[in-house]
Amino acid sequence: MKNSTQPQSSFKKLCRKLSPERKDSSSQRQHDNNGEDKNRDLEAVFAYMDANRDGRISPVELKKSFETLGEQLSDEEAEAAVRLSDTDGDGMLDFQEFSQLIKGDEKFTEEEKKVELKEAFRMYIDEGEECITPRSLKMMLKKLGESRTTDDCKVMIQAFDLNADGVLSFDEFALMMR
Known part of the structure; x- marks a missing residue:
C-alpha cells in the first residue's frame, strides 16, 4: 500500500533507478570523492528529465521521463511529486x-517531514473530512x-486502523508511512 499512498515514492524509486550512485552503493564509489560523483550523477539524471533544458522539471517532463523508461506515472502522481518537493x-x-528529493529524508527536519506527510494525507481525504x-x-x-472496490479499501484501512473506527486518522497514516 505504501507505493499507492505516497505519490512521491514511485518518483523516488525511478530516480534512484536512474542514478548510478544508487546502483553501486555497496562499494560507495570509494567514499564518494567528497560528494562530487553523487552530484554528477544527480546532474545527469536531472538533465535527462529536463527535456526542454530550462533548468526545471515540470510534471509533464517528469511523466514523459517515466514513460521513456517504461514506467507509468499518472498526471496526478507527477503533479503531486512535484508539488510535494517544490519549495x-x-x-x-x-x-x-x-537534489533534496533524491537525497532523501535525512536532510529534512522532523517538522518538514510532518508537513510533507500532512500534504500527502490531505490528498486522500474528502473536503470537510478529517480522516481517510x-x-x-x-x-x-x-x-x-x-x-479498487470499497471493500478492498476497507481491508486496506483495517490493516493500519489502530482504534478500529474504520477510518485512518493522520496519526495512523503517519505510522503507516514509516
Missing part, C-alpha cells in the same frame, strides 16, 4: 529541489490509476 512554489523542480475513509481512499486510488 519555491513555482510548480516545477529546480536542481536544488530535485474507504470512499476517499477508493477515489484517490482511482485517480492514481488503481481501481
Whole structure:
C-alpha cells in the first residue's frame, strides 16, 4: 500500500533507478570523492528529465521521463511529486529541489517531514473530512490509476486502523508511512 499512498515514492524509486550512485552503493564509489560523483550523477539524471533544458522539471517532463523508461506515472502522481518537493512554489523542480528529493529524508527536519506527510494525507481525504475513509481512499486510488472496490479499501484501512473506527486518522497514516 505504501507505493499507492505516497505519490512521491514511485518518483523516488525511478530516480534512484536512474542514478548510478544508487546502483553501486555497496562499494560507495570509494567514499564518494567528497560528494562530487553523487552530484554528477544527480546532474545527469536531472538533465535527462529536463527535456526542454530550462533548468526545471515540470510534471509533464517528469511523466514523459517515466514513460521513456517504461514506467507509468499518472498526471496526478507527477503533479503531486512535484508539488510535494517544490519549495519555491513555482510548480516545477529546480536542481536544488530535485537534489533534496533524491537525497532523501535525512536532510529534512522532523517538522518538514510532518508537513510533507500532512500534504500527502490531505490528498486522500474528502473536503470537510478529517480522516481517510474507504470512499476517499477508493477515489484517490482511482485517480492514481488503481481501481479498487470499497471493500478492498476497507481491508486496506483495517490493516493500519489502530482504534478500529474504520477510518485512518493522520496519526495512523503517519505510522503507516514509516
